[in-house]
Amino acid sequence: MSTQVSAGKHTVEQVEAVTIRFVGDSGDGMQLTGTEFTRASALAGNDLATFPDYPAEIRAPAGSLYGVSGYQVNFGAREIHTPGDAPDVLVAMNPAALKTNLADLKPGGMLLVNAGAFTAGNLEKAGYKTNPLEDAALTQTYKLVPVDMNKLTETALAGSGLSSKEVARCKNYFALGLMYWLYSRPIEPQLEAIQRKFAKKPEFASANAAVFKAGHAYGETSEVFYQRYQVPASKLAAGTYRNVTGNFATALGFATVARLTGRQVFLGSYPITPATEILQEMSYFKEHGVVTYQAEDEIAGIGSAIGAAFGGALACTSTSGPGLALKTEMMGLAVITELPLVIVNVQRGGPSTGMPTKTEQADLLMALFGRHGEAPMPVLAAQSPADCFWSAIEAMKIATKWMTPVLLLTDGYLGNGSEPFKVPSLDELPKLQVKYQTVPNYADGAQYMPYLRDDKLVRPWAVPGTPGLEHRVGGLEKDSLSGMVSYDGMNHERMVKTRAQKIRNVVEDVPDVETFGAASGDLLLVSWGGTFGAVRGAAEELQARGKAVSHVHLRWLNPLPKNLGEVLRRFKKVFVPEVNDGQLAFYLRGKFPGVDPLQFNRINGKPIKIGELVGKVLEVL
Amino acid sequence: MSTNGQNVNTALPTYTKKDFESGVDPRWCPGCGDYSIINQVQRALPAVGVKRENIVFISGIGCSSRFPYYMNNYGMHTLHGRAPSFASGLKVSRPELQVWIVTGDGDALAIGGNHFIHAMRRNLDLKMLLFNNRIYGLTKGQVSPTSELGKKTKTTPHGSPDYPFNPPALALGAGATFVARTIDVEGAHMGGVLKAAAEHKGSTLVEVFQNCPVFNDGAYEFLTDKAVKADALLRMEQGKPLVFGKDNKKGIRFNPQSAELEVVTIGDGGVTEKDILVHDATREDPTIAFMLANLSMKPGFPTPIGVFRNVRMPTCEELTWQIIDGAKAKKPDASLEKLLAGSDTWTIG
Helix, strand or coil: CCEEEEECCEEEEECCEEEEEEEEECCCCHHHHHHHHHHHHHHCCCEEEEEEECCCCCCCCCCCHHHEEEEEEEEECCCCCCCCCCCCEEEECCHHHHHHHHHHCCCCCEEEEEHHHCCHHHHHHCCCCCCHHHCHHHHHHCEEEEECHHHHHHHHCCCCCCCHHHHHCCHHHHHHHHHHHHCCCCCHHHHHHHHHHCCCCHHHHHHHHHHHHHHHHHHHHCCCCCEEEECCCCCCCCEEEEEEEHHHHHHHHHHHHHHHHCCCEEEEECCCCCCHHHHHHHCCCHHHCEEEEECCCHHHHHHHHHHHHHCCCEEEEEECHHHHHHCHHHHHHHHHHCCCEEEEEEECECCCCCECCCCCCCCHHHHHHCCCCCCCCCEEECCCCCHHHHHHHHHHHHHHHHCCEEEEEEEHHHHHCEEEEECCCHHHCCCCCCCCCCCCCECCCCECCCCCCCCCCCCCCCCCCCCCCCCEEECCCECCCCCCECCCHHHHHHHHHHHHHHHHHHHHHCCCCCCECCCCEEEEEEEEHHHHHHHHHHHHHHHHCCCCEEEEEECEEECCCCCHHHHHCCEEEEEEEECCCCHHHHHHHHHCCCCCCEEEECCCCCCCCHHHHHHHHHHHC | CCCCCCCCCCCCCCCCHHHHECCCCCCCCCCCHHHHHHHHHHHHHHHCCCCHHHEEEEECCCCHHHHHHHECCEEEECCCCCHHHHHHHHHHHCCCCEEEEEEEHHHHHHHCHHHHHHHHHHCCCEEEEEEECCCECCCCCECCCCCCCCCCCCCCCCCCCCCCCCHHHHHHHHCCCEEEEEECCCHHHHHHHHHHHHHCCCCEEEEEECCECCCECCCCHHHHCHHHHHHHEEECCCCCECEECCCCCEEEEEECCCCEEEEEECCHHHCCHHHCCECCCCCCCCHHHHHHHHHCCCCCCCEEEEEEEECCCCCHHHHHHHHHHHHHHHCCCCCHHHHHHCCCEEEEC
């Protein structure tokens, strides 16, 4: 659905939603171009979702196929669930970027290429025998717009005094300026952003601004484009918004906990893709009561957090799959000492180093069961970048309320992807209470028993500095009351069962699942974590086609919501799409005998697409 | 107020040794050197001027690591080799606590080697007691990273083919600001070293030569046997010449030609007491301390005990909190509302 209005010499077509993908060399600044365009879309009031897709190499050899870095943004006047299945517009900065991404572009979509980069050398590196821009098939299938951005950037910067290498690095701003023009964005906020970004290097600020304006002017004057587009503001709920990535939102959530409780939040961590930003962002939140500690390795990252938790801090650690593997012994210690701790796992492609910069959901079973001994812990998964904020707060709330480590699962797609985050008012935030034991709790106040539990089986938290409550915790099994080392077999059995029951009790804080769509029907889509958006989008589309398909999404994986079994059994078929080889499906089969979910598993490092999921569901309906 | 909002009472009661005993009977083998170490620690603590509840003992895994259970302080018995990681997090989070680490040669230097060097280099005020018995005791007698070359153990029946660590040298190399060595049977000496360690602010290693009567009995007889002790032990004392031997006639001299330490005898070949190196643990440059630490590895040289290095430098936790306090001072109007809103927002409706 679109409407046309006339504006100057170009008509402006109103469109409801657009997906644009920027692709280029890993040194071409595509991530910056994508985030800046996203910012402009957010400021224009669009709902949006983004998907950065970059290689593991920092600067792969220029022009190579494996060095291509991309950033996809889907923005619209309607609710946006995912970064978009297939781009409507592909901005390709060189032949390698064209070759690796062209297949994804929608037929009839706009293909904007930097024709200046289509040199014999670059064509050869990309494996093209002839110049694809001269291929008639390309112009028949797509709206091809070749623009020599290299030359136009050089012209814009003639006499600037910059070296040719420096000039070349500005060309992404040409592409950005052109896209601003094409999507009718005001340029002033971007000019201000350039001034801020390059405040310390004014010569680059003015160069990038000049190139950006040249790109914008090119759209207006070149007569290449016969129309512009406008995506109206979406009907998001009234409020103040900011654009957040999942990793930033996680960090923001933890900092919010420090403010809400007045207690120190301690993050012990070690850099690992794609989780590093959590540590980076939190190190900027010191004034809010956050302490960050970059440890010597993954094990020390969680060790430092457990040490801080023993001292009374609200402790957390952040990592990705391989780091989670290293932390497993420590997680067992956190379970047996019953200290509050949040472990954030930003999942990535595995096993081993796997695909560090690509997303995956394949750590679910490890999160649930991947420790030696009987070591259950609550597991929560964020469903969108903004939800990482709420999940971080919720995880810390559960950890401190129940005196337990909590695993928070996000993934590379959520961590790096972004969406608008409605800034909550203070009364929308959860209430968090952190209580330390300050007096002896046994024998009429004569003794402190670290494992004397309340009616929910939660043990008290007494921290160093509290006189009279001196006690020892540790990895050896403890007497179920005194906390002294105990080798008594029946005591061990009692402690194992008590710890398990305590985690089962957490279900009182797990909301029931809500069914999106009818309460019963032919097929129920069940998702968890980062697939929420794609599955919700597919459910909407299937329902619009009149199919009896509903959707439930699991944020809590342990304990599972109380009503889940009942909901699953109301549908003829249960269908679980996952970015792994079927881990939730396996878990549900064990938890709910008789329920045998159909599966759709994508393990290609990318989020599931709405269209392919709709197709798979239609096949089995 | 402490760093995490806890109230910490600073008035100090008068303690006796008993106040630091948890009441749990230690379960070390009869004759184990660990008994004398815990005895000296419990004797030393009443005088260090820190309240019992503000002292934390953190250990890893091994015989020595049962130590916290026998102390009436806050304590954590953690994972093999990892004690420094917990201690580091706790110290950064709560710098007002006095944090001790109790570890052994396998715990600290094999599985925990990485944490060991980083704890030393960071200069967090962590006081590490390394019980060195040169053997794996709790697993019943395997070669350890401090076992001597050629040592026959259950896993090296033909003799160990690998070279041992020298813990003080390793700690100095990693940047520790306090490094000392003492012996389980030298109670008074150990007491003095522990007091100095307690008073130091910064990364602290106290190596204790500790006899394992079951799996490595007599490991330190070459130092502790009365017949050889005087010639084998070099007692380093601050500001005093490094002399040893029956009549303190032997000494350590720095040879400027070879840039090495050498053993000389006062009175021989014109050597006078003035030629003997005067011990100064406060030298900022750790080179001489490193040379002294390595003496025990060289045949014909005595084994030094005492304090190798004692240098005050800003600690990691002091610097960390300077930065945090600086960030807070710079943004006195920081608030939850500002945190949530950030700087780049738009409004709908």
